[in-house]
Amino acid sequence: MNNFIYDTPTKVYFGKDEEQKVGKLIKEYGAAKVLIHYGGRSAKESGLLDRVKGYLAAENIDYVELGGVVANPELKLVREGIALCRKEGVDFILAVGGGSVLDSSKDIANGAANPEVDVWDFSLGKAAPQKTLPKGAILTLAAAGSEMSNSCVITDTETGSKRGYGSPCNRMNFAIENPELTYTVNAYQTACGAVDIAMHTIERYFCPGEDTYLTDAIAEAVIKSTMKAGRDCIDDPKNYVARANMMWASSLAHNGLTQCGRSFLLTVHQFEHEVSGMYPQVAHGAGLAALWCSWARYVYKANVSRFLQYAHNVWNLDINFEHPEETVEKAIDLQEEYYRSIGMPTNLKELGVKEKDLETLALQCSRGRTRTLDGYRKLGYDEMLDIYKMAYEA
Amino acid sequence: MNNFIYDTPTKVYFGKDEEQKVGKLIKEYGAAKVLIHYGGRSAKESGLLDRVKGYLAAENIDYVELGGVVANPELKLVREGIALCRKEGVDFILAVGGGSVLDSSKDIANGAANPEVDVWDFSLGKAAPQKTLPKGAILTLAAAGSEMSNSCVITDTETGSKRGYGSPCNRMNFAIENPELTYTVNAYQTACGAVDIAMHTIERYFCPGEDTYLTDAIAEAVIKSTMKAGRDCIDDPKNYVARANMMWASSLAHNGLTQCGRSFLLTVHQFEHEVSGMYPQVAHGAGLAALWCSWARYVYKANVSRFLQYAHNVWNLDINFEHPEETVEKAIDLQEEYYRSIGMPTNLKELGVKEKDLETLALQCSRGRTRTLDGYRKLGYDEMLDIYKMAYEA
Numbered sequence: 001m002n003n004f005i006y007d008t009p010t011k012v013y014f015g016k017d018e019e020q021k022v023g024k025l026i027k028e029y030g031a032a033k034v035l036i037h038y039g040g041r042s043a044k045e046s047g048l049l050d051r052v053k054g055y056l057a058a059e060n061i062d063y064v065e066l067g068g069v070v071a072n073p074e075l076k077l078v079r080e081g082i083a084l085c086r087k088e089g090v091d092f093i094l095a096v097g098g099g100s101v102l103d104s105s106k107d108i109a110n111g112a113a114n115p116e117v118d119v120w121d122f123s124l125g126k127a128a129p130q131k132t133l134p135k136g137a138i139l140t141l142a143a144a145g146s147e148m149s150n151s152c153v154i155t156d157t158e159t160g161s162k163r164g165y166g167s168p169c170n171r172m173n174f175a176i177e178n179p180e181l182t183y184t185v186n187a188y189q190t191a192c193g194a195v196d197i198a199m200h201t202i203e204r205y206f207c208p209g210e211d212t213y214l215t216d217a218i219a220e221a222v223i224k225s226t227m228k229a230g231r232d233c234i235d236d237p238k239n240y241v242a243r244a245n246m247m248w249a250s251s252l253a254h255n256g257l258t259q260c261g262r263s264f265l266l267t268v269h270q271f272e273h274e275v276s277g278m279y280p281q282v283a284h285g286a287g288l289a290a291l292w293c294s295w296a297r298y299v300y301k302a303n304v305s306r307f308l309q310y311a312h313n314v315w316n317l318d319i320n321f322e323h324p325e326e327t328v329e330k331a332i333d334l335q336e337e338y339y340r341s342i343g344m345p346t347n348l349k350e351l352g353v354k355e356k357d358l359e360t361l362a363l364q365c366s367r368g369r370t371r372t373l374d375g376y377r378k379l380g381y382d383e384m385l386d387i388y389k390m391a392y393e394a
Numbered sequence: 395m396n397n398f399i400y401d402t403p404t405k406v407y408f409g410k411d412e413e414q415k416v417g418k419l420i421k422e423y424g425a426a427k428v429l430i431h432y433g434g435r436s437a438k439e440s441g442l443l444d445r446v447k448g449y450l451a452a453e454n455i456d457y458v459e460l461g462g463v464v465a466n467p468e469l470k471l472v473r474e475g476i477a478l479c480r481k482e483g484v485d486f487i488l489a490v491g492g493g494s495v496l497d498s499s500k501d502i503a504n505g506a507a508n509p510e511v512d513v514w515d516f517s518l519g520k521a522a523p524q525k526t527l528p529k530g531a532i533l534t535l536a537a538a539g540s541e542m543s544n545s546c547v548i549t550d551t552e553t554g555s556k557r558g559y560g561s562p563c564n565r566m567n568f569a570i571e572n573p574e575l576t577y578t579v580n581a582y583q584t585a586c587g588a589v590d591i592a593m594h595t596i597e598r599y600f601c602p603g604e605d606t607y608l609t610d611a612i613a614e615a616v617i618k619s620t621m622k623a624g625r626d627c628i629d630d631p632k633n634y635v636a637r638a639n640m641m642w643a644s645s646l647a648h649n650g651l652t653q654c655g656r657s658f659l660l661t662v663h664q665f666e667h668e669v670s671g672m673y674p675q676v677a678h679g680a681g682l683a684a685l686w687c688s689w690a691r692y693v694y695k696a697n698v699s700r701f702l703q704y705a706h707n708v709w710n711l712d713i714n715f716e717h718p719e720e721t722v723e724k725a726i727d728l729q730e731e732y733y734r735s736i737g738m739p740t741n742l743k744e745l746g747v748k749e750k751d752l753e754t755l756a757l758q759c760s761r762g763r764t765r766t767l768d769g770y771r772k773l774g775y776d777e778m779l780d781i782y783k784m785a786y787e788a
Contacts, residue, residue, distance in 0.1 A: 003409025015397025217615030225608040
């Protein structure tokens with residue numbers, strides 16, 4: 001078990017009607033002016049945005065607003081938000097939406113609080129935010145886990161680069177999670193969310209590390225609960241229990257709990273960021289579903305026993321001790337079947353990725369052959385290309 | 395699933411040598427003077443206390459010290475600590491020890507920061523702390539979970555009253571958890587710790603609530619991991635993996651994670667507080683072990699299916715669907731056997747409790763017949779006496 005720091009400062013208000021507290025919560029920060037940041041039509045059409053404005057007005061809290069966040073949140077809107085914060089003297093950011101809105105809000109908060117740095121340098125790893133603005137979220141989508149995570153993923157559409165960075169400044173001060181606000185999320189987006197949530201913990205589970213049996217068992221609990229909840233949400237979009245368990249899983253899968261004592265690298269996420277960076281119409285969760293099984297088949301022989309544990313504890317498979325590889329492959333097959341059963345793609349072709357782009361994807365993912373992603377196997381440009389090819393054909 | 399607030403602000407530094415950071419961590423709070431609070435000989439004899447003083451001195455941090463915390467931390471020492479803080483202008487409390495030292499530190503911090511209130515009123519529920527001093531802990535015992543919990547349990551030896559209270563002010567700002575610092579904990583205290591840790595989550599698991607399958611699965615993970623780790627620590631006191639998993643379980647079992655969405659009441663803890671309040675030589679964990687199985691046998695018929703889930707998921711028992719009670723009773727028997735196997739008592743007689751005191755225990759636990767503890771069954775004075783009698787004879 002490796003040494004670790006556990007730091008989950010975000011205070012979560014979970015359950016029905018909790019968004020009604022938002023004015024009082026923001027008031028605790030003594031905010032002079034709030035930026036309400038959101039995405040497209042749904043926050044408006046559902047009436048949520050108007051309700052939120054009402055909760056702020058009831059506490060005499062002044063605000064400005066900025067909508068328009070898209071699925072892969074864009075640097076140019078972040079820059080617009082930073083400029084607005086400076087012009088208006090914003091000192092609190094309220095994100096109303098899903099992970100994209102939250103990530104955009106985080107980047108705006110960091111950019112606004114560190115005017116001497118170009119905000120894109122945070123994403124590029126050239127600088128780290130030293131301070132930030134206080135911020136809270138009303139979550140309307142269970143997926144990215146941004147509500148409790150320390151990460152923030154932004155896309156520069158001019159270069160097609162999608163980059164994530166971690167920082168203590170990326171933690172929300174509070175997150176309001178009312179599962180009912182996700183009732184209107186459609187089946188496809190719900191499935192993407194279930195894939196993404198489980199994947200945040202599956203990736204941690206398959207990071208190098210050992211002797212973390214408590215962390216492992218918690219991770220298995222999160223993965224299994226997410227898969228069950230995801231399917232139940234799709235079967236019945238207004239199933240409160242399923243929406244609630246999925247929403248809570250979203251937060252726990254990515255807040256650090258499931259990595260305690262293990263090394264940390266979200267390898268398949270790195271593969272996927274290149275795909276949805278190049279093809280902005282690709283939903284992140286769908287990209288992960290299309291890639292994971294190929295990654296798993298490519299690397300599992302480097303650590304069969306870890307994959308056996310996964311097969312046994314997550315997929316409830318009896319272990320074939322004479323041919324353990326068969327058990328592992330059966331588990332990967334089951335995961336692939338699960339993805340298909342909830343309407344997710346299991347290869348890149350289905351996503352519209354073109355074969356001619358695979359080399360570019362591998363080149364980007366390897367940062368021009370300068371980066372390797374080292375888990376159970378060292379993955380450089382050549383291995384990345386192998387995996388992209390496998391995932392294309394799968 | 396009930397609405398809930400999740401708030402675990404304590405920052406944990408976990409692993410070998412992490413205590414060396416303590417001076418730098420305290421420095422972040424700009425403390426002028428620290429109170430180092432500790433227990434008996436072990437912190438001194440192990441050399442830890444001298445090392446801690448060295449880490450503070452290396453950062454030019456001034457300090458005073460107060461030792462002498464005993465197993466059930468006492469109000470009179472808390473009062474002494476508060477007076478010392480006022481006299482010396484202490485603005486940060488550093489607890490070096492186990493749960494008793496941490497609880498004593500919390501109460502001192504609350505008392506020192508709220509001079510207009512008598513500190514015992516916090517324990518009696520007559521007042522709630524509105525502010526506190528910043529505080530950190532170097533943990534030397536995996537048991538009470540105080541390092542991340544919001545609770546604090548203090549005993550007034552003059553009246554024999556042992557009382558716990560919860561408050562956001564009871565959260566440590568940071569906790570340093572180096573499993574190696576628990577290598578010298580003897581087998582009996584280690585067993586008491588394993589019982590207490592698992593019990594924090596077992597009690598939450600058996601609180602009323604439903605549809606919390608993610609929380610349930612995490613709770614089962616914590617309970618099973620704790621039982622395994624506890625036994626392994628006793629078999630080999632310097633087993634780092636076991637000490638580490640047990641220490642981390644201590645924090646997660648009691649920080650709120652395993653109660654999300656369920657109601658919250660630590661019923662058997664309430665029973666036990668009366669026992670170790672009246673018999674100060676009784677270790678809290680041993681008292682819990684002597685009580686839990688009797689409580690379980692007394693109440694399980696009011697919610698057989700919950701106990702079946704426990705039997706199946708925690709004790710890996712096949713369910714006897716024709717006679718489900720048999721499965722539940724088998725699980726309780728297994729838990730009793732586990733307690734015996736790690737040297738824990740399974741009845742009150744073994745602990746030295748006298749039969750003539752059972753009525754007084756029930757009277758105290760029911761606050762003079764004015765309090766009931768309502769879980770699956772309503773437990774008033776009569777039922778409490780039944781359970782104390784069962785636990786005496788068990």
